Amino acid sequence: MPFRFIFPIVLWAFTCSLFGQSDSVGVRDIVTKTMEEQWQLSPSSDKGTFRITSYKPIYMLLARYSTSPNSLPFSENPDYRAVEPAAYDRVESRLQFSFKTKIFHNMFFGHGDLWVAYTQLAHWQVYNEELSRPFRELNYEPELLLNFPMKIKFGSAAIRMMGLSFNHQSNGRSLPYSRSWNRIIFHLGMESDHWQLFLRPWIRIDDADDENPKITDFVGRANATFVYSRKQHSLYSILHTDLSLGNHKGSLELNYLFPIKGTLRGHAQIFHGYGETMIDYNHRQTTFGIGLSFVDW
Numbered sequence: 001m002p003f004r005f006i007f008p009i010v011l012w013a014f015t016c017s018l019f020g021q022s023d024s025v026g027v028r029d030i031v032t033k034t035m036e037e038q039w040q041l042s043p044s045s046d047k048g049t050f051r052i053t054s055y056k057p058i059y060m061l062l063a064r065y066s067t068s069p070n071s072l073p074f075s076e077n078p079d080y081r082a083v084e085p086a087a088y089d090r091v092e093s094r095l096q097f098s099f100k101t102k103i104f105h106n107m108f109f110g111h112g113d114l115w116v117a118y119t120q121l122a123h124w125q126v127y128n129e130e131l132s133r134p135f136r137e138l139n140y141e142p143e144l145l146l147n148f149p150m151k152i153k154f155g156s157a158a159i160r161m162m163g164l165s166f167n168h169q170s171n172g173r174s175l176p177y178s179r180s181w182n183r184i185i186f187h188l189g190m191e192s193d194h195w196q197l198f199l200r201p202w203i204r205i206d207d208a209d210d211e212n213p214k215i216t217d218f219v220g221r222a223n224a225t226f227v228y229s230r231k232q233h234s235l236y237s238i239l240h241t242d243l244s245l246g247n248h249k250g251s252l253e254l255n256y257l258f259p260i261k262g263t264l265r266g267h268a269q270i271f272h273g274y275g276e277t278m279i280d281y282n283h284r285q286t287t288f289g290i291g292l293s294f295v296d297w
Contacts, residue, residue, distance in 0.1 A: 102115050167185050218250075
């Protein structure tokens with residue numbers, strides 16, 4: 001059996017045995033956290049400052065298939081265009097980890113919290129023996145967030161928080177593969193018993209040496225994340241759009257999380273559109289992935 005098939009099977013079995021030792025964990029322990037728990041929106045849920053907690057989902061797709069690998073990345077800026085195509089496999093691994101910590105509490109007359117967050121996304125050509133299994137793309141995303149608790153009722157749902165952040169995202173590479181941008185992102189969070197909705201429009205901060213001039217035309221000017229959880233199962237979608245009717249770019253990502261054993265869950269993901277990574281900001285593809293989920297929203 002080829003290595004590319006043995007590796008995900010062995011890793012899956014090892015992780016299941018490592019994390020799935022007990023079935024005694026309650027359902028409430030592995031479903032999506034409420035916004036109050038995640039963002040400490042009341043005195044009863046406050047955990048103080050400089051305590052590291054999860055931010056975005058943490059997962060590992062053991063195998064991710066792309067219909068169109070980006071073997072020759074290019075930018076509208078001629079200084080950032082690759083010349084030689086790379087022999088990338090259609091199948092690779094995708095890993096994401098993300099955390100945040102609150103650094104100031106009850107700012108602005110006792111109504112706001114300041115957070116620092118960091119997310120890293122890795123695409124690993126682990127099955128590509130020809131290229132010695134390199135990391136194809138690493139994306140770094142530090143963020144400074146100001147968050148305000150809210151409680152505005154809409155029937156059975158409520159707006160629970162709103163705020164803004166300064167967000168930097170880049171891939172840390174040199175010419176001609178360097179990609180980066182800075183944004184001011186506004187956010188609003190709404191939830192009910194089994195679902196959550198996050199809306200995040202942004203304003204891009206222009207860069208004199210623009211590595212990706214038309215990134216907002218492809219990736220968009222806002223995203224919406226919808227999360228639905230029921231018992232041990234979760235569905236979440238992330239839609240990127242440029243907020244216009246004429247542009248049909250952007251992307252849609254669908255995720256399904258299902259129980260395996262204890263707190264360990266499986267993760268199935270489908271992505272279609274532009275900007276799955278920074279280097280792919282103007283590259284359209286459809287991907288399918290399967291793996292393991294460790295932390296939900």
